[in-house]
Amino acid sequence: MKTTKNYLLGIFLTTTVLFSSCNEKQKTEIQEEKTETIEYKELDETPEYFMLRPEVEKAYGYSHAVKIGNSIKVSGAVSMDNEGNPTAIGDFEQQMKNCYADLDKILKHYGCTFDDVVVENVFTTNMPKFLEFAGYRTEIYKNHFPTGSWLGVKELAIPEFLIEIELEVHKTQN
Incomplete structure (x- = not known):
C-alpha cells in the first residue's frame, strides 16, 4: 500500500x-x-509636417501634409501660385492639372507616387465640369484608383477656386 x-x-x-x-x-x-x-x-509615430508654400500656409494656418508612421494626410490642393493667388482663373481643366502637379510635389517629398494614394477626395463648385474632365485622372492613376468621394460644394476658400483635391497616402516600408 x-x-x-x-x-x-x-x-x-x-x-x-x-x-x-x-x-x-x-x-x-x-x-x-x-x-x-x-x-x-x-x-516612428512622431508627426512629420511638410509645407509646400510655408508663408501662405502659415498665413492661412495649416500644413500641407503630415506623415505619421506609414500614413500621410495631404490637405486639399488648389490652383495657386507661391504667393497664394488663384491661378488659371475660370479654366477648370488647368486648375485640376495644377492641383495634381502640387500633389505630385508633396508625394515626391515623401518618396511616394500616386500609386501610394489610398483615398482621394475631390471638392468642386462645378460638378458637371469635373465630370467632363475626370478622365484626366487616368493619366494620374495609372495602376489603380483610390477610394474617395467627389463632392459638389457651394464655395471653396477663395471664390476663384473651382476644385480642391485632398489625399490620404499609405507609404510602403522599404
Missing part, C-alpha cells in the same frame, strides 16, 4: 512539474509577444 501511495505521489509530482513547466513556457511566449507589440507601436 505504501508503494502504491509513493507511486501515485511520484506521478502527481511529475505531472505537476511538467504542467508548471509548460505553463512557464507559455507565459514566456506571451510576454515576448507583448514586448514585440509594444516595440511596433512605438516605431
Whole structure:
C-alpha cells in the first residue's frame, strides 16, 4: 500500500512539474509577444509636417501634409501660385492639372507616387465640369484608383477656386 501511495505521489509530482513547466513556457511566449507589440507601436509615430508654400500656409494656418508612421494626410490642393493667388482663373481643366502637379510635389517629398494614394477626395463648385474632365485622372492613376468621394460644394476658400483635391497616402516600408 505504501508503494502504491509513493507511486501515485511520484506521478502527481511529475505531472505537476511538467504542467508548471509548460505553463512557464507559455507565459514566456506571451510576454515576448507583448514586448514585440509594444516595440511596433512605438516605431516612428512622431508627426512629420511638410509645407509646400510655408508663408501662405502659415498665413492661412495649416500644413500641407503630415506623415505619421506609414500614413500621410495631404490637405486639399488648389490652383495657386507661391504667393497664394488663384491661378488659371475660370479654366477648370488647368486648375485640376495644377492641383495634381502640387500633389505630385508633396508625394515626391515623401518618396511616394500616386500609386501610394489610398483615398482621394475631390471638392468642386462645378460638378458637371469635373465630370467632363475626370478622365484626366487616368493619366494620374495609372495602376489603380483610390477610394474617395467627389463632392459638389457651394464655395471653396477663395471664390476663384473651382476644385480642391485632398489625399490620404499609405507609404510602403522599404
